[in-house]
Amino acid sequence: MTFGHGAHEICSFPPSGRNRSAVQDMSASDVDTEIGQVGARDLLARLRCPECGGRVVPAAGEALECEGCGRAYPRVRGVPCLLPESMLRVDPERGEVEAPEDITEHATGGEYHWNAYGIESLLPTSGADREVLLVGCGDAGERARLRGMGFRVEGFDIHWSPGTDFLGDAHRIPVADESYDIAISMQVLEHLHSPWIAVGEMARVLRPGGWLIGSVAFLKPYHGSYFHITHEGVTHLLEEAGLEVDVLRGAQSLTYSLYGGLLPLGKAEWRRKAGAAIDRLLAWLRTRYWETTRHLDADEPGDRFGATIPLSFRTFDKLRFAPAVVFRARKPLRPA
Ligand SMILES: [Zn+2]
Numbered sequence: 001m002t003f004g005h006g007a008h009e010i011c012s013f014p015p016s017g018r019n020r021s022a023v024q025d026m027s028a029s030d031v032d033t034e035i036g037q038v039g040a041r042d043l044l045a046r047l048r049c050p051e052c053g054g055r056v057v058p059a060a061g062e063a064l065e066c067e068g069c070g071r072a073y074p075r076v077r078g079v080p081c082l083l084p085e086s087m088l089r090v091d092p093e094r095g096e097v098e099a100p101e102d103i104t105e106h107a108t109g110g111e112y113h114w115n116a117y118g119i120e121s122l123l124p125t126s127g128a129d130r131e132v133l134l135v136g137c138g139d140a141g142e143r144a145r146l147r148g149m150g151f152r153v154e155g156f157d158i159h160w161s162p163g164t165d166f167l168g169d170a171h172r173i174p175v176a177d178e179s180y181d182i183a184i185s186m187q188v189l190e191h192l193h194s195p196w197i198a199v200g201e202m203a204r205v206l207r208p209g210g211w212l213i214g215s216v217a218f219l220k221p222y223h224g225s226y227f228h229i230t231h232e233g234v235t236h237l238l239e240e241a242g243l244e245v246d247v248l249r250g251a252q253s254l255t256y257s258l259y260g261g262l263l264p265l266g267k268a269e270w271r272r273k274a275g276a277a278i279d280r281l282l283a284w285l286r287t288r289y290w291e292t293t294r295h296l297d298a299d300e301p302g303d304r305f306g307a308t309i310p311l312s313f314r315t316f317d318k319l320r321f322a323p324a325v326v327f328r329a330r331k332p333l334r335p336a
Contacts, residue, residue: 183214195227
């Protein structure tokens with residue numbers, strides 16, 4: 001597999017040696033580790049060199065070093081910085097890696113994602129010590145909620161915030177294969193130069209039976225983004241990565257997304273509600289028209305809408321006019 005930009009070979013990471021049972025096979029009796037923050041040693045054990053896939057070990061001072069190719073990786077603001085060489089900014093005067101931007105002030109909050117995309121409804125009801133990777137974690141504001149449910153959480157991004165456990169690029173996630181039970185990627189794919197590579201990476205770091213849960217911009221206005229993706233595009237990306245799609249849904253109000261942000265009225269709740277009401281009216285008209293002309297039930301799921309899971313007209317219509325597409329897909333268990 002090659003990168004869309006240039007002809008780098010994607011890193012092939014060695015298996016981690018950690019053999020956790022698949023999510024669905026984990027019962028309460030398997031859980032013997034204390035629930036809480038994943039320890040720094042656990043994290044170091046699964047970190048891998050983004051250039052060659054080698055293990056990363058402590059070196060002089062706070063620095064880290066790749067056992068494979070010998071590249072040195074600094075800690076920046078206290079966290080391992082495993083950005084690929086092409087993304088490291090080095091201070092020409094001092095020869096040191098510059099600290100990535102602190103995005104705490106303007107990071108989109110994890111709390112916002114939690115609510116806007118209904119993350120909780122996509123998760124197993126209990127964390128049961130399952131390990132979660134937040135891909136492009138921003139301020140990782142959803143961490144507290146996930147921990148409260150019993151998940152162990154690690155997050156990475158290309159920028160630093162107090163919620164960052166390590167710095168890395170989603171196109172070359174610097175962790176070993178099969179390291180996590182769940183990967184969460186909220187509103188990240190549209191900002192990536194090659195989302196198909198990143199989805200492959202997310203699939204790689206999942207254990208068999210693990211879940212990729214996420215959302216991506218579709219009809220949102222441009223916001224520093226490259227690729228906004230339809231539900232068919234999302235389905236293709238996930239399936240190409242060997243994942244099985246089981247949830248596709250449209251999220252948020254189109255009217256509010258398109259016009260709400262343009263009016264200098266702040267984020268008033270009544271505007272969200274007004275936007276949602278206009279959306280509902282238009283959706284009702286489309287549904288009536290569809291039912292009348294097709295003589296089909298709008299709530300009957302079928303396989304006619306370009307997704308591999310059956311969608312009803314109502315679900316499809318929501319996806320057609322969705323500011324964001326929410327998805328969940330599973331990495332298959334290994335054949336017995
Ligand atoms: Zn290396």
